[in-house]
Amino acid sequence: MTSEAAAGKNRSGMGARGLTHATPAAGAAPPVGEHGQSQVWLFLAPAFAVYAVFTLLPIVWTVVLSFTDSGGFNTTARFTGLENYEAVATDPIAWRALWQTILWLVYHLVLAGGLGLFLALAIARLRRTQVMFRTLFFLPHLVSLGVVGVIWANIYDPYFGLLNSVLDNLHLGFLKQGWLSDSLLVLFSVNVASSWQGFGLYMLLFLAGLQNIDTTLYDAADVDGASSFQKLRYVTLPGLREVTTFVVSLALINGLKGFATVFVMTNGGPFYRSELITTYIYRLAFQAQQHGRAAVLCILLSLFAITITIVFNRWRRRIDQ
Amino acid sequence: MFNKVTSMHLAGALAFGAVVAASPAGAQTLNMWGPEKIADPAVAALWEKIADGFEATRPGVTIEYIAPTGTISNGAVQAAIQSDAGPDVVLTNSGIGRMTTVVNSKLVQPLTADYEAGWKDQIYPWLYEQLKQPFDGEIYEVPDGLDALAIWYHKDMFEEHGWEFPDSYDGFLELLQKIQDAGVQPIVAAPNNTGSAGHIFGNVLQVTAGSDVMGDVVSGEIPWTDERVVAGLQAFADLVDKGYIQPEMAALNFDAGTRLFLSKRAAIFVGGPWFIGIAAGADYPVENLGYVSMPSNLEGESIPTGGIGWSYMIPTTSKQPDLAREWIGYLLSDEVMKMRAEDPTSSAIYPRELEGVEPATPVMKDIFDAAAKGVGYNPSVYVPGSTIDTYYQVIQGLIGGQVSVEDGAAQIEAQMQQAK
Incomplete structure (x- = not known):
């Protein structure tokens, strides 16, 4: 080691590799001094202020409220x-609301996520009509959930509703x-309406x-004589792992927001049979x-969401490994 | 005048916030939440005329009506008041239960001093006494209309089949069987909306248990588990068992229930005078509507249920509380009361006797006659606010078969005890 190098090492305490990195390279961020x-x-202050006022403060205030008998803003x-x-x-x-919220999540995952996957698989190979189907299937997502509720309540109407009339x-x-x-049936029926609005995005x-899966994998599978189901099982679904993770996360979040x-x-009726944590909070x-x-229920719902997220992420990591 | 009716097509009451329009210096705008049907042109025309009269004597004052997005029962009124951009006056469904919710939350101002200053002479004395009961003498509302919930039926349908209303509840059950045998759904219940659930339920309870018992029950003097009350719940459950009320109705909201009745697929609907406006709005010939009290086996108990239907309140967040008081005082005047009572859109029983007023529709005369025999208790407007939700859910549960009579009574009573 030369004396200059040794001196450099002494100045930076990082060794030769550290010295080279200490010199700002083109395009690298400049060192942040006291002024910086x-x-x-x-620059962070405005964003932090908004975050503090609209996120942190309500969280703290919710926790405070949970230890009081507050009956309104004026009490x-x-x-x-x-x-x-x-x-x-x-x-x-x-x-009951907690249990039904869990059921609601499962229904949403299966109905909205499952239907989203099924339809994506069904139209992925279409060349001329894919855009049309994509648009048609996505349209319900543009309708607000409140309007979706009104539409489906009329579809389900036992006397004038479309569903019973068609069955007749x-x-x-x-x-x-x-x-x-x-x-x-009630929770499932309402979830169908909610999932109908959500499946288009998924x-x-x-x-x-699907578009990101390398087509040569399918060619190779064809050469190996794989059946359609085998291609789905060993090529398509593994290729969708990242997207599936994202869709499941999104569906869980959307499911928890069911209201x-x-x-x-x-x-929430009849007799609380469709009550969710969110509707009960309201x-x-x-x-x-x-x-x-x-x-208290808001805190419970947050803890529930955090727990689900942690469990899901751990499970995903284990699968990835 | 076109801007008096402010239609708020907002997604929810929480979004309520941008109503107050910029006013020229010195001008005052008083925002009133309601009346309920203000979006109806005929109703709007009447209320514009009323506002004109008020504005004429107060230069610079403008009255603006806000189309309600809900009631106290579904939280819309509370959310509007708490938004801090809320109305100066609220006209909404009231009654002790709903009032307890907004009074305990300190969302409305006490008006006792205004009553002492003269308002008490402008309502029935018994009504004044009733208003003083729930909050230790303090009064927070000014009744606008009294409710009288009874049976509505299709006159032509009943004439065609030769059906007549009997004098007893047993006879009433026989009538329901005849209606069912004729292939018509006897009764509509629409319990999915808060409020409408209690109309038919309250009537059945009252004609089987008696109005005195119901008065004691709603005030908490006797429990809901009292055998006379449980018998009332059982009578209601029996209507479901016999198919006079169908279990599928547990999911019907008020609009769906109304549609079922007005399309003549059902023979009987229980509601108040306000149902005339709803029927008229659906182009149903109002002259075909019959109104009759539910028959009872108990002498003198074939009377409508009722109570205070609608009231004015002044929110604690009102920016014009003094002007709001002037406005309510004006609404209580003979001039306005008579103008409203004789208007074709009128469907209210007013909070004091109005002499020399001819109801605009014949059926209103039947309603006044029925109400003159006395009005009993509609539990929806008498039970404490924290009990109402359980009360409605139990009604849904009885119709849908999710709860037994005894369990339902016990659940309501548990909430009553908690409210105490």
Whole structure:
């Protein structure tokens, strides 16, 4: 080691490799000095302020509310300790809503995600008509969930609804149901409406994923004499792994946000059989004005979302390994 | 005048916030949430005339009506008030239950001093006494209309089949069987919306348990698990068992229920005077509507259920509280009351006796006659706010078969106890 090199090593404490990196290369970011640091904070400040006001503060405020008996913005809230948490823990409707939220998520994943994948596979090979089908299938996604709720509530209407009328006309009257009044059907029926609005986006994502799969893999599979199912199993689905991960994440998030269709179509009924955590939060906060209990459910919903995300990501990493 | 009716086509009441228009210096704009059918041109014309009268004596004042996006029951009123850009006056469905929600949340101002200053002479004395009950003498609402919920039926359908309303509940059950045998759905229940669930349910409870018992139940003096009340719930459940009310109706909202009745696929609908406006709006010939109290086996109990249907309130966030009081005072005047009572769109029972007023529609006379025998209790407007939701859900559950009579009664009572 030369004395210059040794000196360099001493100055930087990084060795020769470190010295070369310490010299700014073309296009690399300049070193951030004291002045630069303050500039960084200056540029970050507006975004951080917005984030703090619209995200951090409401989170903190929700936690604070959960320990009070707040009954509205104009009331003086009293500290009540863990009372709200106890009330929620012993509230059978809250537990029902939680269980139904899990069911809702599963339905959404299967119905919207599954249909999105199925349709993407069905139209991926089409050359002339793919754009038309893509547009048609994506159209429901442009309709607001509130409107979707009204449309499907009319489709399900037991007396004038399209569904029961069609079943009648097809001489399948024995299949007629009270789609929104039957305890076992109601959550599924509402989820169909919600998933109908959502599947188009997932289909587009899957289509994009399909276009990225190397076509030579299919050629190789053909040479090996693979059947269509084998190509799907060993080429297509593995090739869609990244997209599937993204779609599942998105579907989980969208599923947890389920509110509008339930609110419009059933208002959580009959007898809480379609109540979700989100609709129950609304009921408590804005109808019963029990902000404290609603805040506890908000926290519960957040923890639920975080848990699902962690579990899903760990599972995905394990699969990847 | 065209800008008096402000139609708010907003996705939800939470988005309510950009209503107050820029006003010239010195001008005052008073925003009123309601009335309910303000988007109807005929109703709008009446309320514009009323506003004209007020504005004529107060230069610079403009009244603007906000088409309601909901009620206290679904949280729309609370959200509008809490938006801090909310209305100066609210006209909405009221009753003790709903009022408890907004009073406990301190969303509305006390008006007791205004009553002492004269408003109490402009409503029935019994109504004034009733208003003082729930909040230790403090009053927060000014009744605009009283409700009288009873049976609506198609006159021509009943004439054609020779059906007549009997004097007893047993006879009523026989009538329902005849209707069903004729291939017509006897009764419509539409419990998916808050509010409409209680109309038929409250009527059946009252004619089987009696209005005194129901008065004691809604005030919490006797429990919902009392055998007389449970018998009322059972009578309602029996209507479902016999198919007079179908389980599929558990999912019907008010519009769907109305459609079922007005299309004559069903014979009976339970509602208040306001149903005239709904029928007229659907181009149903109003003269074909019959109105009758539900028959009872108990003497003197064949009376409508009811209570305070709509009230004015002044939100705590009102930017013009004094002007709001002047406006309500004007609405209580003889001039306005008579103008409204004689208008063809009128479908209210007013909070005081109006002499020399001829109802604009014949059926309104039937309603006044029925109400003159007395009006009982519609639990929807009397039970505490925190109980209402459970009450509605139990009605849905009884229709859909998700809850038993005893369990339903117990659940409502549990909420009543919690409210205490």
